[in-house]
Amino acid sequence: MIDVYLAKAIITLNPSLPEATAIAIRDGEILEVGNVESLSPWLIRDDHQIIETFKDCVIVPGFIDPHLHPAMAAVILPMHFITAMPWSLPWCDVPASLTPGAFDQEMQRINESADDEILIFWGHHDLWHGLMNRDRLDAIDAKRPIVAWNRSFHELHMNSACMAQLGITEASISGRAQIDFASGRFFENGLSFAIQKLNPYILSESRFTLGLERLKQVVHVGGHTTIGDMAVGLFDFERELATTHAIFEREDTPFRIEQVPHGAVVTHNRSFEETHAALAELSANSSHRLNFRKRVKLFSDGAFFSQLAQLLPPGYLDGHVGEWLTAPEVLHEHILNFWRAGYQIHVHVTGDMGVEVALEGLAKAQAEHPRVLHGFTLEHMGYATPEQIERAKALGASVSANIYYLHELSGRYAELSVGYERASTMGRLKTCFDAGITTALHSDFTMAPAQPLLNMWVAVNRLNAQGEQMGPAECITPNQALAAVTLNAAKILGIDAFTGSLRAGKRADLTILSDNPLTVDPKTIKDIQVVATVFEGRVAVIEND
Amino acid sequence: MKTIKSFTDLGENRPLTVIAGYLGAGKTTLINRMLAEAKQPFAVIVNDLGALAVDHALIAGQQGSTLTLTNGCACCQISADLAAQLATLRQADFSALVFEASGVAKASRLATITSQAEGYELAKVVTLVDGFDAPRLLKDPYLSPLIKEQIAAADWVLQTKRLDVVDPALALLAPDLKRLAGDGPLPEQLAPEYRFARRTSQGSGITAPSFQHRVIYPSKDLTPDALKAFIAAQPAIERVKGWLVNPPDGVLVQATRAHFQTQAATSPQGLGLQFIWRGGDEIDFSALT
Numbered sequence A: 001m002i003d004v005y006l007a008k009a010i011i012t013l014n015p016s017l018p019e020a021t022a023i024a025i026r027d028g029e030i031l032e033v034g035n036v037e038s039l040s041p042w043l044i045r046d047d048h049q050i051i052e053t054f055k056d057c058v059i060v061p062g063f064i065d066p067h068l069h070p071a072m073a074a075v076i077l078p079m080h081f082i083t084a085m086p087w088s089l090p091w092c093d094v095p096a097s098l099t100p101g102a103f104d105q106e107m108q109r110i111n112e113s114a115d116d117e118i119l120i121f122w123g124h125h126d127l128w129h130g131l132m133n134r135d136r137l138d139a140i141d142a143k144r145p146i147v148a149w150n151r152s153f154h155e156l157h158m159n160s161a162c163m164a165q166l167g168i169t170e171a172s173i174s175g176r177a178q179i180d181f182a183s184g185r186f187f188e189n190g191l192s193f194a195i196q197k198l199n200p201y202i203l204s205e206s207r208f209t210l211g212l213e214r215l216k217q218v219v220h221v222g223g224h225t226t227i228g229d230m231a232v233g234l235f236d237f238e239r240e241l242a243t244t245h246a247i248f249e250r251e252d253t254p255f256r257i258e259q260v261p262h263g264a265v266v267t268h269n270r271s272f273e274e275t276h277a278a279l280a281e282l283s284a285n286s287s288h289r290l291n292f293r294k295r296v297k298l299f300s301d302g303a304f305f306s307q308l309a310q311l312l313p314p315g316y317l318d319g320h321v322g323e324w325l326t327a328p329e330v331l332h333e334h335i336l337n338f339w340r341a342g343y344q345i346h347v348h349v350t351g352d353m354g355v356e357v358a359l360e361g362l363a364k365a366q367a368e369h370p371r372v373l374h375g376f377t378l379e380h381m382g383y384a385t386p387e388q389i390e391r392a393k394a395l396g397a398s399v400s401a402n403i404y405y406l407h408e409l410s411g412r413y414a415e416l417s418v419g420y421e422r423a424s425t426m427g428r429l430k431t432c433f434d435a436g437i438t439t440a441l442h443s444d445f446t447m448a449p450a451q452p453l454l455n456m457w458v459a460v461n462r463l464n465a466q467g468e469q470m471g472p473a474e475c476i477t478p479n480q481a482l483a484a485v486t487l488n489a490a491k492i493l494g495i496d497a498f499t500g501s502l503r504a505g506k507r508a509d510l511t512i513l514s515d516n517p518l519t520v521d522p523k524t525i526k527d528i529q530v531v532a533t534v535f536e537g538r539v540a541v542i543e544n545d
Numbered sequence B: 001m002k003t004i005k006s007f008t009d010l011g012e013n014r015p016l017t018v019i020a021g022y023l024g025a026g027k028t029t030l031i032n033r034m035l036a037e038a039k040q041p042f043a044v045i046v047n048d049l050g051a052l053a054v055d056h057a058l059i060a061g062q063q064g065s066t067l068t069l070t071n072g073c074a075c076c077q078i079s080a081d082l083a084a085q086l087a088t089l090r091q092a093d094f095s096a097l098v099f100e101a102s103g104v105a106k107a108s109r110l111a112t113i114t115s116q117a118e119g120y121e122l123a124k125v126v127t128l129v130d131g132f133d134a135p136r137l138l139k140d141p142y143l144s145p146l147i148k149e150q151i152a153a154a155d156w157v158l159q160t161k162r163l164d165v166v167d168p169a170l171a172l173l174a175p176d177l178k179r180l181a182g183d184g185p186l187p188e189q190l191a192p193e194y195r196f197a198r199r200t201s202q203g204s205g206i207t208a209p210s211f212q213h214r215v216i217y218p219s220k221d222l223t224p225d226a227l228k229a230f231i232a233a234q235p236a237i238e239r240v241k242g243w244l245v246n247p248p249d250g251v252l253v254q255a256t257r258a259h260f261q262t263q264a265a266t267s268p269q270g271l272g273l274q275f276i277w278r279g280g281d282e283i284d285f286s287a288l289t
Helices: A070-076 A100-113 A134-140 A160-165 A189-202 A205-221 A237-248 A272-284 A328-340 A352-368 A386-394 A404-416 A420-424 A429-435 A452-461 A478-484 A487-493 A522-527 B027-037 B082-090 B107-114 B134-139 B144-152 B168-173 B224-233
Strands: A002-011 A019-026 A029-034 A048-051 A058-061 A063-068 A087-089 A092-094 A119-124 A146-150 A155-158 A185-187 A224-232 A256-261 A290-292 A295-299 A344-349 A377-380 A398-401 A439-441 A510-513 A530-535 A538-541 B014-020 B042-047 B065-067 B096-100 B120-130 B156-160 B211-216 B237-244 B251-256 B260-264 B273-278
Touching: A063 A487, A070 A205, A070 A237, A087 A205, A100 A119, A100 A134, A100 A146, A134 A146, A134 A155, A134 A160, A146 A160, A155 A160, A155 A189, A185 A189, A205 A224, A205 A237, A224 A237, A224 A487, A224 A510, A224 A530, A237 A256, A237 A290, A256 A272, A272 A290, A295 A328, A328 A344, A328 A352, A344 A352, A352 A386, A386 A429, A398 A429, A398 A487, A404 A420, A404 A452, A404 B211, A404 B273, A429 A439, A429 A478, A439 A452, A439 A478, A439 A487, A452 A478, A452 A522, A478 A487, A478 A522, B014 B027, B014 B107, B027 B042, B027 B096, B107 B120, B107 B144, B120 B134, B120 B144, B134 B144, B134 B168, B144 B168, B224 B237, B224 B251, B224 B260
Parallel strands: A002 A048, A002 A058, A063 A224, A119 A146, A224 A256, A256 A290, A256 A295, A295 A344, A344 A377, A377 A398, A398 A439, B014 B096, B014 B120, B042 B065, B042 B096, B120 B156
Antiparallel strands: A002 A019, A019 A029, A058 A510, A087 A092, A146 A155, A155 A185, A510 A530, A530 A538, B211 B273, B237 B251, B237 B273, B251 B260
């Protein structure tokens, strides 16, 4: 049986046939993209049905987010979101709470409706919601334990009932840095004390499972047919493998997960040969939806949200320095080991000095053992110089960027972190495209919402959270932005042979949109609805309000 | 060298020693020597995630367990959490704990993290520097800030591997530096139970912020002139940026102490005014809201 879908427009990302109106699918595979007439040679030879459900919609290749973290999302998603940015979550729409009063009102509303044992809110941000403290939370509920977790994830506040329930007393935290008992504040290193107390609750089996089930909805509603788990082992390698398999390897899961192991975890206490053998076995045992391939994730410098990116001069406004997640020479050794063995290497780089170290490693590897189409990818790339981008191109590197940094942080970072020039040019996407680099966008969910249309909107318009356009010379076109969440993302994961664009022979992974992202007013790209996805030929409709 | 507390009185908190230093500084070798000399059993935690598979194998007859801790980001500590591991170890019978930091760990951060541990007291931070490698490390653009930080946060800096000379740049950074011989008995200060009196300002990695910032939501009536007068009357304010809705079409204000500039707003959202001011004192913004 052949399914023929008609659409107002089908944007194929196939340069030879960029637009079409009909697509024929059999056994999960695309037979042909064209129009009803051009498909006839197929249709006269087999049973077929013409499906008009989406005839007023626009079909694009199934969205691909090449970099998110299911395990981390599973911890955060059971929390109640109260955020300055609106979040559209499948189980609720989170409105933008832009004032302290709005934040308190949301806490109050959720407190009255939810029956959690410990109420955990996520998304508090001083810049919008004012200073948090214990009294403010006590005023919401004096009896039920409440935690207000900061947007950055690096700080939280508890109410008195929560501290009592967890056995936190003034004596038990006396002398500890970065904890303020009076205000119930635990931040940075003090946070680990709070997490230790909260762990039995936030990592409980039922909550973790709920978190992954919710992630499944988030991924589907975002319109994805493929996601990359860009560091399997971030929390616990074996537990992640087991739970993701149980929850995602099911007939009703409308997407696949491309699994990339955390390099430091899989090489830990093993020779490289042992690591290589273990990863080969994982690849061989891949299931239909969950796939390891010859890929690895490595880490260069610190987290972007916590200002631990390593910066070349002139560094940060306040003179602090970033951190290395891996010593530069160790990173180079890992790169060389995996490079010689033919892996596709993904390196977490947030600052331009982090990029520098990664590129040096790549240059050494190329000098020793030249490779082409090797898929070495700079992940996140908050700050990079134009000269580095040129070198990245020459060395054959790709870029997978978190462009949402620009939206959420550029206004604040201009004033408080790195100054205007560098804040406004974070995520130099146009420079990457102009250089001819394979460039993709990712969410690093929950660092950004897992909504490719939202990321496309940021990349095309470069508007920050305050509504200011930042670095307009780095805006990319809607065409480029669409490629960045489809075909280019498939290349980043090394799976473009079978997905990422719509042409004869690829798997039938489609995303069905209410409007055409290439022709709408670019300022409205984020408002386009995802109507449904098709994963390997099977339709999964999305309920929109 | 700093003042030394009596180490006969262990108190109820067990002493915790942090051994810091870049890769190859000799941390593992030192810990093995400490284990060989130990009169009472002590636990060892090795934080070597990211290192190649060498360190762990080198720790001979290790009493404790290995910790993998991702550097830098608290959100990665949820399960691989140092505090949780310390809590587990607390049940075991040993007199002291030695924590081998990863080569890229900032010693001040570790001192702060370990200071969170219930039932332990930070006894000392010892930073090792490879005497042969020091000149290179202190010039390396990627590593010198880290090496300097590890030295600054230490109670005791030891030069390893080289006994003849100390690099002048290193001597300048660590005037109390001692050279550690590769054999023979270890100095008594390296016993796991030995406590240094901590300087209060040291090791926390936290200094008083030189700036504070806050977003306030101005009243609809607030005019640019009134805001300008407010800034003039508050000498600590260094920077204001944000939107006013008076005049009604909105105006973007950008000010420092040297200039006050307004332009028509392109963003009518009225997302508040961000203030940045110098020093630790609070400012009363109620006149604006």
